[in-house]
Amino acid sequence: MSLTSTPWNALKTWRQRLTVPQFTVVTGALVIAVGTVLLASPLCSTDDVGLWQALFTVTSAITVTGLSIIDVSRDLTPLGQLTLAGLIITGGLGLMAITTFLQGFVQGNSGLRQRLDKGRALDEFGVGGIGPTFNSILITGFCVMGIGTVVLYAFGFTDIANPLERFWASLFHCISAYNNAGFGLWGDNLVRYRDNPVVNGVIASMIVVGGIGWRVINDLWTNRARLQGLRRLSLHTRLVLRSTALLIVFGALGLMFTEQFAAGGVIENLQWWQDIQVTLFQSISARTAGFNTVPLSIKTFSDAGLLLLIVLMFIGASPGGTGGGIKTTTFATLMGATRSTLQGREEVVIHRRQIPDTVVLRAVGVVMASAIFVILMALLLGIGPTTSGEPTRTTFNFLEKLFTCMSAFGTVGLDLGVTAQLNRWGQLVLMVGMFVGRLGILLLLSAIYGSRPQPRVGYPREEIYI
Amino acid sequence: MSLTSTPWNALKTWRQRLTVPQFTVVTGALVIAVGTVLLASPLCSTDDVGLWQALFTVTSAITVTGLSIIDVSRDLTPLGQLTLAGLIITGGLGLMAITTFLQGFVQGNSGLRQRLDKGRALDEFGVGGIGPTFNSILITGFCVMGIGTVVLYAFGFTDIANPLERFWASLFHCISAYNNAGFGLWGDNLVRYRDNPVVNGVIASMIVVGGIGWRVINDLWTNRARLQGLRRLSLHTRLVLRSTALLIVFGALGLMFTEQFAAGGVIENLQWWQDIQVTLFQSISARTAGFNTVPLSIKTFSDAGLLLLIVLMFIGASPGGTGGGIKTTTFATLMGATRSTLQGREEVVIHRRQIPDTVVLRAVGVVMASAIFVILMALLLGIGPTTSGEPTRTTFNFLEKLFTCMSAFGTVGLDLGVTAQLNRWGQLVLMVGMFVGRLGILLLLSAIYGSRPQPRVGYPREEIYI
Numbered sequence: 001m002s003l004t005s006t007p008w009n010a011l012k013t014w015r016q017r018l019t020v021p022q023f024t025v026v027t028g029a030l031v032i033a034v035g036t037v038l039l040a041s042p043l044c045s046t047d048d049v050g051l052w053q054a055l056f057t058v059t060s061a062i063t064v065t066g067l068s069i070i071d072v073s074r075d076l077t078p079l080g081q082l083t084l085a086g087l088i089i090t091g092g093l094g095l096m097a098i099t100t101f102l103q104g105f106v107q108g109n110s111g112l113r114q115r116l117d118k119g120r121a122l123d124e125f126g127v128g129g130i131g132p133t134f135n136s137i138l139i140t141g142f143c144v145m146g147i148g149t150v151v152l153y154a155f156g157f158t159d160i161a162n163p164l165e166r167f168w169a170s171l172f173h174c175i176s177a178y179n180n181a182g183f184g185l186w187g188d189n190l191v192r193y194r195d196n197p198v199v200n201g202v203i204a205s206m207i208v209v210g211g212i213g214w215r216v217i218n219d220l221w222t223n224r225a226r227l228q229g230l231r232r233l234s235l236h237t238r239l240v241l242r243s244t245a246l247l248i249v250f251g252a253l254g255l256m257f258t259e260q261f262a263a264g265g266v267i268e269n270l271q272w273w274q275d276i277q278v279t280l281f282q283s284i285s286a287r288t289a290g291f292n293t294v295p296l297s298i299k300t301f302s303d304a305g306l307l308l309l310i311v312l313m314f315i316g317a318s319p320g321g322t323g324g325g326i327k328t329t330t331f332a333t334l335m336g337a338t339r340s341t342l343q344g345r346e347e348v349v350i351h352r353r354q355i356p357d358t359v360v361l362r363a364v365g366v367v368m369a370s371a372i373f374v375i376l377m378a379l380l381l382g383i384g385p386t387t388s389g390e391p392t393r394t395t396f397n398f399l400e401k402l403f404t405c406m407s408a409f410g411t412v413g414l415d416l417g418v419t420a421q422l423n424r425w426g427q428l429v430l431m432v433g434m435f436v437g438r439l440g441i442l443l444l445l446s447a448i449y450g451s452r453p454q455p456r457v458g459y460p461r462e463e464i465y466i
Numbered sequence: 467m468s469l470t471s472t473p474w475n476a477l478k479t480w481r482q483r484l485t486v487p488q489f490t491v492v493t494g495a496l497v498i499a500v501g502t503v504l505l506a507s508p509l510c511s512t513d514d515v516g517l518w519q520a521l522f523t524v525t526s527a528i529t530v531t532g533l534s535i536i537d538v539s540r541d542l543t544p545l546g547q548l549t550l551a552g553l554i555i556t557g558g559l560g561l562m563a564i565t566t567f568l569q570g571f572v573q574g575n576s577g578l579r580q581r582l583d584k585g586r587a588l589d590e591f592g593v594g595g596i597g598p599t600f601n602s603i604l605i606t607g608f609c610v611m612g613i614g615t616v617v618l619y620a621f622g623f624t625d626i627a628n629p630l631e632r633f634w635a636s637l638f639h640c641i642s643a644y645n646n647a648g649f650g651l652w653g654d655n656l657v658r659y660r661d662n663p664v665v666n667g668v669i670a671s672m673i674v675v676g677g678i679g680w681r682v683i684n685d686l687w688t689n690r691a692r693l694q695g696l697r698r699l700s701l702h703t704r705l706v707l708r709s710t711a712l713l714i715v716f717g718a719l720g721l722m723f724t725e726q727f728a729a730g731g732v733i734e735n736l737q738w739w740q741d742i743q744v745t746l747f748q749s750i751s752a753r754t755a756g757f758n759t760v761p762l763s764i765k766t767f768s769d770a771g772l773l774l775l776i777v778l779m780f781i782g783a784s785p786g787g788t789g790g791g792i793k794t795t796t797f798a799t800l801m802g803a804t805r806s807t808l809q810g811r812e813e814v815v816i817h818r819r820q821i822p823d824t825v826v827l828r829a830v831g832v833v834m835a836s837a838i839f840v841i842l843m844a845l846l847l848g849i850g851p852t853t854s855g856e857p858t859r860t861t862f863n864f865l866e867k868l869f870t871c872m873s874a875f876g877t878v879g880l881d882l883g884v885t886a887q888l889n890r891w892g893q894l895v896l897m898v899g900m901f902v903g904r905l906g907i908l909l910l911l912s913a914i915y916g917s918r919p920q921p922r923v924g925y926p927r928e929e930i931y932i
């Protein structure tokens with residue numbers, strides 16, 4: 001297409017011809033490359049952090065996962081920690097903006113320029129086009145994080161004497177929570193604040209607000225004057241709010257149930273109010289944030305409890321939020337389809353609205369492809385070459401492997417103590433999992449195949465027995 | 467409806483008003499009750515077999531599962547073994563007939579009589595109505611089992627000197643294989659014939675032919691003269707044949723891959739041809755039959771291999787066959803839906819035919835409900851009260867529990883050495899799992915809710931983001 005021959009113009013033309021998914025993938029890879037070099041430099045980190053450790057940390061930060069093979073407070077300089085926070089905001093709010101943008105389209109095949117023009121022209125975001133939407137996403141994010149930081153500073157981290165240190169801890173954890181990143185400044189994550197209701201409450205609120213997505217926040221804000229009539233809200237908003245609430249409550253109840261029977265487990269010898277606080281926090285955190293207020297390992301949780309956490313990690317947060325996973329609405333669609341089938345219906349009905357069959361189909365595709373991908377990851381984790389001297393423990397049981405891979409794919413960051421013990425092959429598998437899981441299999445595939453025109457052949461229908 | 471008041475007539479009227487699913491459930495429960503009393507009597511078994519052991523064995527036989535807490539050759543008399551074979555045929559061919567019958571209807575709500583009349587009148591089975599179909603199912607079954615018995619007697623179990631014993635072993639194993647029951651006469655199942663190609667071949671063929679279902683066999687037989695043109699076959703037949711072949715091959719390749727890395731595993735120190743024979747047989751057998759030619763335990767298989775077996779057990783055989791699981795066509799439908807989604811299509815296309823959305827919806831419902839049911843089973847297995855003296859080993863890891871529950875739900879019968887070690891609570895969970903898994907969640911629910919008219923309310927469509 002381009003008639004000019006300078007490399008710079010060629011690059012510019014190439015960039016303009018990228019689709020949004022392709023643009024996202026290319027940008028992500030570029031940020032990781034630049035971030036790695038920056039973080040590995042002595043300005044940002046101690047000698048313990050080589051290129052490999054920096055690459056893993058940057059990938060984990062930009063995908064807001066939180067899996068880590070370094071100790072953030074010890075191995076990173078203040079500038080390094082600031083860089084990390086910047087990467088987390090870029091990854092969290094950046095993808096929030098991109099997915100919100102893509103939600104406006106049914107198909108994802110046109111070029112970026114075209115899209116941007118279309119978005120501006122059609123005002124399909126309801127708040128005056130793309131620019132105002134992006135601004136609103138940023139303003140919402142910084143307001144929420146700001147309020148959280150103030151509350152944490154004043155009432156939360158009161159045990160930290162140094163004001164600057166206390167402020168940085170408050171700000172960093174709010175950034176990490178709102179973007180569902182799960183990075184902490186301390187080696188034990190938030191275990192030291194297990195019984196602090198302010199820290200629990202603020203972090204959990206940040207996670208939930210960041211996880212439900214800008215469209216839902218915007219819908220709630222627009223209708224704030226007449227919220228008694230919930231019917232004004234869109235089906236999407238109601239579905240996100242209800243499934244988020246149900247998942248939090250049932251996750252906590254489930255953990256209370258499974259961990260009752262685990263001798264030596266995390267809620268042994270706790271008061272009932274501690275039980276509730278710990279399980280609620282863990283239930284909220286497992287769906288993508290990845291903070292923990294109790295030590296996580298195969299010893300401190302029962303098999304059943306770990307399985308429940310795996311399911312919560314798989315489901316993840318809501319679409320257009322800062323979290324990962326297959327998304328709450330995908331899960332709700334499949335549950336709706338299941339209920340419809342069991343009732344003998346032939347269409348999916350949720351909240352008295354019929355869900356289009358194409359949505360159900362997409363949900364099936366996302367879930368199956370994601371499940372297959374995670375299982376392949378777990379299979380691959382075990383078979384890589386062992387570089388001498390690297391691994392201190394080479395055999396993990398199947399549940400530990402599956403948990404770790406799900407944690408990476410769902411960009412959760414909960415860790416049973418496996419990640420740092422893996423050899424480089426295993427850590428590579430996790431990095432690929434984080435990248436694929438963050439972008440989502442659909443976005444990734446449309447980045448690869450997006451430009452190819454889809455053949456539209458009609459085939460005759462034929463029944464099969466199932 | 468009934469104007470007469472004698473209990474017998476009331477019972478008869480009640481029976482006639484049952485739907486087919488209700489009739490199936492009631493008949494199944496009755497056969498289990500009668501069979502238990504019969505098998506527990508001294509005519510059929512030694513003193514070691516009480517009512518509980520008899521109940522478990524009969525449930526396992528009528529659901530063609532093959533999980534066992536007794537030693538068939540030692541604890542059952544010849545009459546007991548004959549009863550077991552009878553129960554297996556009843557369960558296998560019986561449900562084959564019923565599901566083949568139900569496949570003729572889209573909805574399952576009319577009464578049994580009505581159905582039978584309709585079936586006779588409409589000749590919807592293409593071979594002259596219900597009577598001829600049932601006859602054909604029986605004749606096909608006995609022909610296949612007969613041929614198998616002759617081959618096994620003449621070339622297979624040649625190491626058994628006593629002719630009567632050899633005949634009974636041949637007949638019993640053919641019945642067990644064609645009906646996908648997986649019961650063996652010996653404590654080690656078929657481990658002693660691991661390297662015998664005739665035994666491997668005959669049993670594997672019986673399993674596959676029994677598993678693909680009567681409709682497929684009938685379609686192949688009808689078109690036998692012009693099989694070069696595969697397009698004459700129905701979509702259902704082609705789909706069943708292709709997914710069966712693919713699952714067998716990929717299952718075997720997968721096992722070869724995962725077990726390569728398992729030190730001390732079952733294919734260590736084997737020749738390449740033994741590798742192929744063992745993995746092929748195990749891949750075929752895992753999708754519902756449940757025979758094993760190698761010792762099965764958490765020690766002899768890798769975690770990844772056991773996971774693969776769990777997936778194969780979950781998928782199971784084909785609809786209208788003697789096997790269980792969610793069915794090959796259900797799996798193929800979901801894979802088709804996944805492929806369509808990843809390609810950006812809005813309809814499911816398999817073999818150049820469009821699959822109706824209602825079929826996709828049913829597939830989603832079956833898979834989700836089944837997966838949730840099996841996971842609940844695995845959670846419940848661990849928490850029952852321990853009756854003193856019963857269990858010799860009370861803690862199993864998560865993978866062992868999930869494997870055992872999947873084996874029961876898929877009516878497979880592969881056992882890691884868990885079943886006999888469980889307490890009665892755990893064995894009860896397995897029995898319920900076998901019963902539900904054999905009938906299928908859809909059939910069971912339509913037995914419960916079948917008579918209730920389904921409200922047909924139209925709701926407006928609304929999009930959600932996933």
Ligand SMILES: [K+]
Binds near residue numbers: 064180181182288411
């Ligand atoms: K995270």
Ligand SMILES: [K+]
Binds near residue numbers: 531
């Ligand atoms: K079986």
